[in-house]
Structures are given as C-alpha cells and as structure tokens.
Amino acid sequence: MTGATGPAIDASTGAVTRRxxxxxxxxxxxxxxxxxxDRQPLRVAGGEPLRVMSxxxxxxxxxxxxxxxxxxxGVFGPDSLALTRLAATRQQRVAPDRRPVIETLLGYAGSDLLSYRAGDPQALVECQAAAWQPWLDWCANRHAARLxxxxxxMPVAPMADAVGALARALEAQDDAGLTALGVLVPTLGSLVLGLAVADGAxxxxxxxxxxxLDEQYQLEQWGPDDETLExxxxxxxDTREAARFLLLSRQEGQEGTRMTDIAAITERWLIAGRVQGVGYRAWLAQEARILELSGWVRNLGDGRVEALLRGPADALARLRDASRQGPPAxxxxxxxxxxxxxxxxxPTESGRFSHGPTVPGPLSRRAVSGQPPVAEPE
Structure with missing residues (x-):
C-alpha cells in the first residue's frame, strides 16, 4: 500500500506478497x-524509514x-528480501539495545558444536578432531577463549575466563556483526564458527x-535423503546470506554483487563409471542446489552422466572434487x-538446477542459445 507517507511495508519480516x-x-x-x-521511503514496522549505513x-x-x-x-515471498530483513533487524532490534543479543549469543558457549565429540566410530572421531580442533585453537589464540x-x-560449562573473553569478543562487534551473528551462531550451532566468519577468518x-560434518558422515554411510539435503x-x-550482509555492511563504494555471481563460470562435465541407476543424478542435483549452482544433469545412452553447471569457480571446484566419489552406490x-x-x-534458468531424462549423446557446441541442447552420437 502506497500513500503520502511512503509504502507501508514491514521490512523486518518481508511481509509483502504482491509488488x-x-x-x-x-x-x-x-x-x-x-x-x-517510487520515490517514497521504504519503512520498517512502526513507520520509520529503513536506513543502512553502507x-x-x-x-x-x-x-x-x-x-x-x-x-x-508480481508475487514474491520473504526469501526474496534476505538483506532487507537483516538490515531491519539491525535497526530495530540490535542497535537500540545490544545487551540481549550478546547474552543470547553467549549462551552458545556452553553448547558449542566443536566442543562435543563422538566416541566412535574411530573414523568420525579422527575427522572431528582434524576439522574442528584447529578452530578451537583459533578461538583460543584470537579471542583468548579456550573451550x-x-x-x-552431556553439557560441560566452559571456564569463567573463557566466557568473559567471548563476551568481550561479542561486545567488540559492530551492530552489523551482531546482527549477522544472530543468524550464523544458531544456524551453525557454534559460537566459534560464527565468530570466525564474522572476523573474516x-x-x-x-x-x-x-x-x-557429523551429518555428512552419516549420509556417506547410509545415503542421502531429500529432507536432510533440503x-x-x-x-x-542462511549462512551465506548473513555473511553477505556483513560483507556489504563493512564495505563502501563498490557495486553490490550476489554471492552466486562472484567469479561465475560455466562448465560441462562428463562422468563415467557406475553412475546410472545408483542415484547419481539426484545426488548431483542436490549438491548443486546446496552450492547455489545453476544448470542440469542427465543420463547419456552410453552409460555416462552429463552435467552443465554455472556458478562461482570455487563452488564448481568443490563439487567437482565431490563428484569423483558421488553417492555411496x-x-x-x-x-x-x-x-x-x-x-x-x-536454455538454463538462473539459480535453478534440474535433472532430466536420458538422451542418446552429449551436448554439442553447435547448440544455439535459446534452443534445446543438441545431442550428438558418438
């Protein structure tokens, strides 16, 4: 609704469905x-204009x-307004009174994911130690907080000096940092990992x-399921949105870019082996969606799998490494x-990844943009 005082929009929840x-x-x-x-200020709940500092x-x-x-x-949902929601949270909930936010985040010090290790199997024990201990060490060195x-x-309370050090680390964060940590810490289950992201480490x-890490280990043992992958x-x-909000809040004078637009490249992959009838297409599609890649994957008549992927170079490299193992079967x-x-x-739809039916042969470079891919026999 637009009036003389500007659009009546609750930016903190993104409660808008029609443009x-x-x-x-x-x-x-x-x-x-x-x-x-339309030349009227966007307002948060309560009527004040949304203001950002960067x-x-x-x-x-x-x-x-x-x-x-x-x-x-056009119709859209709140997921379209991730940065708006975070900016409104900073303005309405963090900046006026930082103490409740700090106290809530500090509560995660006693339940930090990195502190609690499995007793078995030995492979998981070793994996946790190798992956998590360096970040507990980082926290001890960077913030003088040894968890x-x-x-x-069973919960074990951290030492009082570690809690005090973490409180000081949180108090040193600017309002944008606390806002981002309000998403990062509960999402990751770790105050240490949240601080590492906020500090740029x-x-x-x-x-x-x-x-x-724990859940991925279980997926590798028993295979993926749609609910877990989603x-x-x-x-x-959520983690990327919070990190992007923090990056944008702390930088000036540069064009904003989406995380998925950074170093975007396109690659065609041909995967050979026992990759049909074992859930490889569904696995690759899910992994690509997790990394916010665009494109498609399909079976070829010769038993291979073909995929076309577009996204950041580092995300493609990460998935390429994982694709050499694929799903358990x-x-x-x-x-x-x-x-x-x-x-x-x-044609590929930006930001979407799909898997299609079997075709006789792989994509040809004779394909023309906007036309269906051409399959060429081998």
Missing part, C-alpha cells in the same frame, strides 16, 4: 542511505526490491561444511570437465 511499485533505488539520508520505492548494502537492498516479483503485480573438548552430549561455505541447503543459504572412473560457452549451453 505495487515500479522502481526501487537508494539515496543518501544524512550519514546513511534509505531505499526509495552504500554497498543500500545498493544491494534496492536491488532486492527491484527484482522482487519481477514487475508490478573444553568432551566426549558425548572462515568463509560461509567452509563453515557450513564444518557444521554439518535442510542442508537451507543452512548454507556409485563408482566413478572419470570426471571430464571443460569450460563451456553460455551460447552453447541451451
């Missing part, structure tokens, strides 16, 4: 920036509203890998990856 504006831009507002929808974040928030719903009359390591799940994707994708999405003999021109890719 009623044509243009979204950012503009200076004192020592910060505000978002304008121009880079202001551009990105305006971009969210430019894309939401596509055009006037205990215990076996099992750990990237979001690696933090999620560490947080899901939850893992949500953990990665697969046996991968080779993964051939080559750069691929977008004009040769055929």
């Amino acid at each position: 009623v504006w044509r243009e979204a831009v950012h503009e200076p507002d004192g020592d910060g920036y505000r978002i304008m929808l 121009e880079m974040l202001a551009r990105a928030v305006a971009q969210e509203w430019s894309e939401a719903g596509g055009a006037p009359g 205990p390591v215990v076996g099992g799940v 750990l990237d979001a994707t690696e933090a999620v890998r560490l947080a899901l 939850r893992h994708a949500a953990v990665l999405r 697969a046996r991968v003999d080779a993964v051939e990856a080559e750069p691929w021109d977008d004009d040769d890719a055929g």
Whole structure:
C-alpha cells in the first residue's frame, strides 16, 4: 500500500506478497542511505524509514526490491528480501539495545558444536578432531577463549575466563556483526564458527561444511535423503546470506554483487563409471542446489552422466572434487570437465538446477542459445 507517507511495508519480516511499485533505488539520508520505492521511503514496522549505513548494502537492498516479483503485480515471498530483513533487524532490534543479543549469543558457549565429540566410530572421531580442533585453537589464540573438548552430549560449562573473553569478543562487534551473528551462531550451532566468519577468518561455505560434518558422515554411510539435503541447503543459504550482509555492511563504494555471481563460470562435465541407476543424478542435483549452482544433469545412452553447471569457480571446484566419489552406490572412473560457452549451453534458468531424462549423446557446441541442447552420437 502506497500513500503520502511512503509504502507501508514491514521490512523486518518481508511481509509483502504482491509488488505495487515500479522502481526501487537508494539515496543518501544524512550519514546513511534509505531505499526509495517510487520515490517514497521504504519503512520498517512502526513507520520509520529503513536506513543502512553502507552504500554497498543500500545498493544491494534496492536491488532486492527491484527484482522482487519481477514487475508490478508480481508475487514474491520473504526469501526474496534476505538483506532487507537483516538490515531491519539491525535497526530495530540490535542497535537500540545490544545487551540481549550478546547474552543470547553467549549462551552458545556452553553448547558449542566443536566442543562435543563422538566416541566412535574411530573414523568420525579422527575427522572431528582434524576439522574442528584447529578452530578451537583459533578461538583460543584470537579471542583468548579456550573451550573444553568432551566426549558425548552431556553439557560441560566452559571456564569463567573463557566466557568473559567471548563476551568481550561479542561486545567488540559492530551492530552489523551482531546482527549477522544472530543468524550464523544458531544456524551453525557454534559460537566459534560464527565468530570466525564474522572476523573474516572462515568463509560461509567452509563453515557450513564444518557444521554439518557429523551429518555428512552419516549420509556417506547410509545415503542421502531429500529432507536432510533440503535442510542442508537451507543452512548454507542462511549462512551465506548473513555473511553477505556483513560483507556489504563493512564495505563502501563498490557495486553490490550476489554471492552466486562472484567469479561465475560455466562448465560441462562428463562422468563415467557406475553412475546410472545408483542415484547419481539426484545426488548431483542436490549438491548443486546446496552450492547455489545453476544448470542440469542427465543420463547419456552410453552409460555416462552429463552435467552443465554455472556458478562461482570455487563452488564448481568443490563439487567437482565431490563428484569423483558421488553417492555411496556409485563408482566413478572419470570426471571430464571443460569450460563451456553460455551460447552453447541451451536454455538454463538462473539459480535453478534440474535433472532430466536420458538422451542418446552429449551436448554439442553447435547448440544455439535459446534452443534445446543438441545431442550428438558418438
């Protein structure tokens, strides 16, 4: 609803389902920036205009509203407004009173994921120690907070000096840092990992890998299920959104970019081995969605699997390494990856990854953008 006082939108929840504006831009507002929808300020719950302190974040928030719903009359959900929700949380809940946020986050010191280790199997015990102990050591060195390591799940309270050190680390965070930590810490189950991301010592994707180490071990033993993979994708999405909010909040004078647009490249993969009839397509599609890659995967008539993937170079490299093992029932003999021109890719929907039916042969470079991929026999 738009009136003389501006759009009546609750930016803290993204409670908008239908687009009623044509243009979204950012503009200076004192020592910060505000978002304008058809020249009226975007307002948070309570009626005050949403203000952000970083121009880079202001551009990105305006971009969210430019894309939401596509055009006037379009329908969209709150997932389209991740940065807006975080910016409103900072303004309404964190900046006015930081103490409750710090106290809530500090409560995770006694239940930090990295402190609680399995007693068996030995492979998991060794994996946890190798992956988690370096970050407990980092916390001790960086923040003078040494958390205990215990076996099992019975809670063990950290020493008072460690709690005090972590409290000081949280108090040193700016409002944007506390806002991001309010998502990172409960999502990852670890105050240590959250602080490492907020301090720039750990990237979001690696933090999620560490947080899901136990569950990933179980998936490798018993095979994936849709519910678990969907939850893992949500953990990665929420972690990346919080990390991106923090990055944008702390940088000035640069164009905002989506995490999935950084170093975006396209590759075509051909995977050989026992990769059909073992859930390889479904596994690859789920892993690609977790990493927010675009593209598709399909079976070939000669027994191979073909995939076309687009996304950040580091995400493609991570999935390429994992694809050499694949799901538990697969046996991968080779993964051939080559750069691929977008004009040769055929139609792919940005931000979506699908798996399709079997085709006789792999994609040809004679394919024309906007036309179905051409299969060429071998």
